[in-house]
Amino acid sequence: YCARFTAFARNAPGRVVARDAPPPAGCDTAPASCGDGALAAPDEECDDGNRTGGDGCSALCRLEDASAVCAGVPTASGARLRLVPIATGLVRPVHVAAPPLDPRRVFVVEQPGRVRVIRDGALLPEPFLAIEDLVGYGGERGLLSLAFPPRYAITGRFFVYYTNRDGDLVIARYRVSADPDAADGGSGQVLLTIPHRPFANHNGGQLAFGPDGFLYAGTGDGGDRDDSQENAQDGGRLLGKLLRLDVDMDGPPYYTVPPRNPFVGPGNPLDEIWATGLRNPWRFSFDRATG
Numbered sequence: 633y634c635a636r637f638t639a640f641a642r643n644a645p646g647r648v649v650a651r652d653a654p655p656p657a658g659c660d661t662a663p664a665s666c667g668d669g670a671l672a673a674p675d676e677e678c679d680d681g682n683r684t685g686g687d688g689c690s691a692l693c694r695l696e697d698a699s700a701v702c703a704g705v706p707t708a709s710g711a712r713l714r715l716v717p718i719a720t721g722l723v724r725p726v727h728v729a730a731p732p733l734d735p736r737r738v739f740v741v742e743q744p745g746r747v748r749v750i751r752d753g754a755l756l757p758e759p760f761l762a763i764e765d766l767v768g769y770g771g772e773r774g775l776l777s778l779a780f781p782p783r784y785a786i787t788g789r790f791f792v793y794y795t796n797r798d799g800d801l802v803i804a805r806y807r808v809s810a811d812p813d814a815a816d817g818g819s820g821q822v823l824l825t826i827p828h829r830p831f832a833n834h835n836g837g838q839l840a841f842g843p844d845g846f847l848y849a850g851t852g853d854g855g856d857r858d859d860s861q862e863n864a865q866d867g868g869r870l871l872g873k874l875l876r877l878d879v880d881m882d883g884p885p886y887y888t889v890p891p892r893n894p895f896v897g898p899g900n901p902l903d904e905i906w907a908t909g910l911r912n913p914w915r916f917s918f919d920r921a922t923g
Contacts, residue, residue: 646903648818650667654720671735671752678735682750688733695733719755722748724774731780737813743774749813760793761806761815768797776837781879782845790815790849791823793839799863799876800824801835801871803849805886823879823886824849826870826902831855834912842876843923846890848906849875850913864909867901874913 662683665672669681678689685691724743731737739752739760745767746759767775773795780790788808797801807819828835834852842848853864853872864872877887894903901908 660692662692668705689767695735718753719748719750721755726774727777729778729780731784733781733785739778739780741775741778741792743776744769745775747778747792747815748910751813756813756816760813761817763792763794763817763820765796765819766796766802768795770832772833772835773799776835776894779839779841779847781841781847783880789879791839793837793849794810795804795828795835796825798829799832800828801851803839803877810811821884821886823877824870824875826851826855828852828871836910836913838913838915840917844890845880847877847887848877849877849914850916851875852912852914855908859911864911867905867908868902870902872908872910873905874907874910874916875904877904 633800661676663672666676666679667681667683669679671679676693677695679693680687680689682811683693684689685696686824688696710897718738719740722740722742723746725740725748726743727741729739729741731739735739740748740750742748742759743762745762747759747761749756763775767773769775775792776795778790779792781787782788789805791803791805794802794804802822803824805819805821805823807816808814809816831854833855835855836850836852838848839851840848851873853859853873854861859865859872866872876890876893877903878890879887881888889896889903893903893906895905896903
């Protein structure tokens with residue numbers, strides 16, 4: 633029998649006693665189906681159509697500790713893209729995310745306030761997270777995005793962006809429960825609540841971790857025509873901005889400002905701001921080659 637630790641505390645009293653030892657010979661044997669491009673769980677963690685390591689999926693069809701964006705996805709030359717429905721029955725899906733190096737699950741954000749899990753091509757009946765009682769939903773408002781940090785497998789923490797019942801923007805942190813397909817709904821901790829009144833549109837909504845490991849958040853300018861309140865140009869307000877936060881901390885306020893943020897220092901613009909003058913950054917992404 634082969635067991636593989638992804639993280640443990642070496643020789644921690646009362647927890648783990650460890651000593652270096654080679655794995656059993658059977659652990660170095662690839663499943664017979666490895667390399668055919670089809671995931672065969674539980675024997676395979678990934679299968680990218682080859683038995684070559686270093687690309688995120690090892691020669692034994694095990695996930696590698698590598699920053700492979702598409703670990704476990706077979707490569708193909710030429711234009712072979714096509715649309716394939718993977719789930720039905722979702723209510724107002726607005727965002728899709730997945731934990732790092734987890735090719736078996738897709739997490740779908742439903743705007744009314746739920747996160748659903750698609751595992752091995754099947755939509756699970758129970759939501760991963762349900763916070764409808766906190767979310768103000770309608771029009772451009774609702775639960776808008778979800779982000780898993782690089783160390784999610786170790787910390788179990790993830791982050792959501794939603795509009796609350798007052799219409800304000802909220803960035804909050806939750807933890808997964810003992811069941812990997814269910815979050816602990818009582819674990820929520822609010823990092824930021826950004827006033828967004830009186831207009832209901834232009835809430836932004838994107839959370840994403842950059843290649844630097846920091847959390848980026850795109851906030852809308854507060855709505856109305858032509859940013860009538862001029863929030864995006866106001867360095868004393870977090871509306872109409874791209875924010876950058878270091879969220880790798882345990883206690884309140886659950887984030888710190890990276891010291892190399894461009895406006896760190898006394899006065900405005902506020903330290904959390906990475907970029908100003910944005911209208912409604914509903915979605916953004918990082919270039920895979922350049923960051």
